[in-house]
Amino acid sequence: MAFERAERLKQLPPYLFQEIDRLKAELLARGVDVINLGVGDPDLPTPRHIIEKLKEASEDPSTHQYPSYSGMNDFRVSVAGWYKRRFGVELDPLKEVLTLIGSKEGIAHFPLAYINPGDIALVPSPAYPVYHTTIMFAGGESHFMPLLRENHFLPDLSAIPENVARKAVFMIINYPNNPTGATAERDFFLKVLDYARTYHIIVCHDAAYTEMAFDGYRPMSFLELPGAKDVAIEFHSLSKTYNMTGWRLGFAVGNAEILDGLGQIKSNIDSGAFNAIQMAGIAALESDQGCVAEMQGIYQQRRDILIDGLRKAGLAPDLPRATFYVWCPTPPGFTSTEFTSLLLREAGIVTTPGSGFGPPGEGYVRMALTVGKERIEEAVARIRKLSF
Ligand SMILES: *Cc1c(COP(=O)(O)O)cnc(C)c1O
Numbered sequence: 149m150a151f152e153r154a155e156r157l158k159q160l161p162p163y164l165f166q167e168i169d170r171l172k173a174e175l176l177a178r179g180v181d182v183i184n185l186g187v188g189d190p191d192l193p194t195p196r197h198i199i200e201k202l203k204e205a206s207e208d209p210s211t212h213q214y215p216s217y218s219g220m221n222d223f224r225v226s227v228a229g230w231y232k233r234r235f236g237v238e239l240d241p242l243k244e245v246l247t248l249i250g251s252k253e254g255i256a257h258f259p260l261a262y263i264n265p266g267d268i269a270l271v272p273s274p275a276y277p278v279y280h281t282t283i284m285f286a287g288g289e290s291h292f293m294p295l296l297r298e299n300h301f302l303p304d305l306s307a308i309p310e311n312v313a314r315k316a317v318f319m320i321i322n323y324p325n326n327p328t329g330a331t332a333e334r335d336f337f338l339k340v341l342d343y344a345r346t347y348h349i350i351v352c353h354d355a356a357y358t359e360m361a362f363d364g365y366r367p368m369s370f371l372e373l374p375g376a377k378d379v380a381i382e383f384h385s386l387s388k389t390y391n392m393t394g395w396r397l398g399f400a401v402g403n404a405e406i407l408d409g410l411g412q413i414k415s416n417i418d419s420g421a422f423n424a425i426q427m428a429g430i431a432a433l434e435s436d437q438g439c440v441a442e443m444q445g446i447y448q449q450r451r452d453i454l455i456d457g458l459r460k461a462g463l464a465p466d467l468p469r470a471t472f473y474v475w476c477p478t479p480p481g482f483t484s485t486e487f488t489s490l491l492l493r494e495a496g497i498v499t500t501p502g503s504g505f506g507p508p509g510e511g512y513v514r515m516a517l518t519v520g521k522e523r524i525e526e527a528v529a530r531i532r533k534l535s536f
Contacts (some may be wrong), residue, residue, distance in 0.1 A: 156285050161277075167512045169449035172498050175284050183527045186498035188326060188472065190391040192446070195439040198390060199447075205424035211286050213304040215420035217347035218411050219247025219399070223426040227384075227399050229430030230433040234358075235369040243404040244377070246411055248423050251356055251385035252399030255411060256282040256319075257417065260353060261409035263288035270312075270319035272303055274327055274505030274512075276354065291316065294508035297466075297477075306533050315345075318350035324367050326355035326513040328475045329468030331361075337370050344379045350406055351380040351471050356398075359389040359440055361470035362448040369400055381406050389440060390432045397421055426501050449518040450524050457528025462536075472517040475502070479536040487513050487536075 168186045175182050193199075205211050220505070224245040231237045239245055248254035255278055263269060265287030271279045273292040280290045291302035291312045321340060323332035344351045353370040354511070361367050370380050381402035388391040400407055414420075451467070454474055458465050465476040476499075478487040484501035491497040491513070502512030519522070 160281060165528075168498060170498060171492060175492065175496060180496045181249060182496050182498060183516075183519060183523050183530075185496045185519065185527065186500050187518065188388075188516045189393050189518060190388065190472070191518045192391050192443065194395070195392050195432075197435055197439075198392070198428050199430045202395075202424055202428040205427035208424070211423035211427065213423075215247075215423045215426065217415040217420055218242075219245070220423055220426045221422065223247055223429055224399075224431045226430040227401065227482045229370070231369070235372050237369055237371045237401075239371075239401055240404070244266055244401055244407065246400045246407045246414075247421050247426060248383070248385075248398040248400055248414075249418060250387060250396040251354065251383040251400070252278055253396070253418070254398060254400045255279065255352070255354060255413075256408070257381055257413045258410055259283045259286035259288055261413045262350065262406075268312060268316045270303075270308065270316050270349070272320065272322065272325075272506065273319070274396060274502055274509030276322065276326055277505065280353075280506075288317070292321075292506060292508075295328055295330070296508060297323070300330060301328040301475075302336050305339060313347045313349070316347060316349050318352055319344065319462075320352045321370075322354035322356070324325065324361065324468075324470030325427075326357065326471060327473055327500070327502065327509065327512075329471045329473045331365070331367060331465070331469050332370060332409065334373070337373055337376075340370075341373050341376055343381065345375075349379070350403075351376075353382045354379060355382050356385045356388055357471045358384075360444065360447065360472060362444060362451065363469060367470055377403050379403065381410075386429055388434055391443070395425055395428070395484070397425050431470075447517050450519075450521050453521055453524045454515065454517065454528060457525075459532070461528070461532045463531075465485070474515045474517065475512050476509055476515060478502075478513060482536065484510055484513055490534065490536065491531070494534055496525070497527050499532060 224241040226530035228239040228241040231239050259282050263286040267288045268291050269283045271290040283290050295301040358367040370510045384401050465474050484503040488501040500514040502509030
């Protein structure tokens with residue numbers, strides 16, 4: 149029997165990584181030694197002290213029951229403490245912090261709380277695909293803000309038509325940025341805040357990569373701006389910071405009213421994050437942050453090897469100050485997918501075509517620094533043998 153799927157699913161483009169996984173599987177089946185720079189999932193294990201805390205917490209029967217909808221109080225207190233130490237931002241743990249089952253979950257549910265059919269959201273492009281697809285699921289429309297190299301991959305707010313700005317419900321920004329690796333400074337955030345105030349727009353800042361930065365750079369929180377809490381929330385995650393992608397733990401912080409709307413959706417859909425995982429999350433946020441510094445050192449070394457090798461091969465990527473992505477322009481004459489295919493076929497290297505993150509990503513490929521440095525050296529050696 150065939151059952152027709154809902155219209156919202158028919159509108160979806162093929163999930164980017166599905167296609168890449170399929171191609172990769174094909175090569176592996178042929179016995180090719182594939183180097184996977186395609187997916188943004190840390191290859192390193194979760195630090196030991198966090199795992200130990202989960203083991204201990206999972207033995208405590210009180211963690212086995214339904215968690216609280218908005219998150220365990222202790223975890224939210226811990227998040228507020230971390231925000232204070234890391235960014236100097238004061239948060240009320242019970243009103244201004246919401247626990248998420250990974251930040252993707254919160255980002256995906258957010259449009260259900262604020263978008264009516266036909267509403268507009270301002271979305272960067274290229275971007276994490278979840279932003280647009282879930283706005284679409286809610287019946288909304290994305291107005292795409294192109295991220296271009298000549299603008300340092302920051303959206304040009306003055307290019308947004310006045311009627312769109314007046315209609316827009318929220319704007320998503322994401323710095324340090326996936327996929328471009330770009331970073332944003334205070335002056336840009338101030339422009340966004342001013343714009344949001346002028347047009348009565350909610351700002352959603354996806355801050356998943358603030359802890360993955362190099363050369364001593366410390367990305368800021370949007371909430372550091374005075375008055376940001378009037379209009380903004382920030383999504384955060386333990387996934388990238390502590391190599392915990394599989395654990396599913398994140399949080400949203402900021403404006404209490406805006407968070408309450410998201411919480412209302414969540415309480416009708418999920419029942420919160422496993423308490424033992426939240427206890428392990430407390431251990432992650434409150435213990436010595438040496439594991440974060442160590443991770444930064446590892447990615448920085450990988451980044452340097454890859455950037456140096458790509459430049460020697462005649463390519464012209466910018467040096468990212470944060471994230472584990474290298475956003476590499478394709479050589480002349482190659483589209484994103486043509487270059488991705490060449491790298492895959494001729495060098496056994498999986499990358500992601502920039503165009504898969506949105507049309508302005510055409511002309512780039514994204515490489516993730518999620519394999520060891522020997523493998524990156526091997527990838528560089530293979531790329532340098534190619535002629536393009
Ligand atoms: C990885 C990532 C996330 C975080 O995902 P989790 O659901 O917290 O694992 C959020 N935003 C972007 C842009 C990402 O790349």
